[in-house]
Amino acid sequence: MIVSYGEILLLAICLFFMGMICVVTRRNLLMILIGVEIMLNAAGIAFVGAALRWHSLDGQAFVLFLMAVAASEVAVGLALIVYAHRHSGTLNGDGYNLMKG
Secondary structure (H helix, E strand, C coil), X not given: CCCCXXXXXXXXXXXXXXXXXXXXXXXXHHHHHHHHHHHHHHHHHHHHHHHHHCCCCXXXXXXXXXXXXXXXXXXXXXXXXXXXXXXXXXXXXXXXCCCCC
16 A cells, blocks of 8 residues: 555644644643654654655655754753753743743
């Protein structure tokens, strides 16, 4: 069974919007971080689908860099969340207004 390029893009679009809805509607910092990860994975699926469509390895190579960025983003994001939770005692995103000008 061969999956068409349109179906791959439809999957990527659905995943991206699911991640975006998670980022916009949730207040918990961990859920916001998970939503961003889902959006990055959707972009990766779109790049791999485009690489398969045009028979080029550029999209797959870009996904490797994207995965490295996602891994570093998770490491830094989780460190910031742990630090913020220790100082404020909450993971609610509305409680962090220390940087308002």
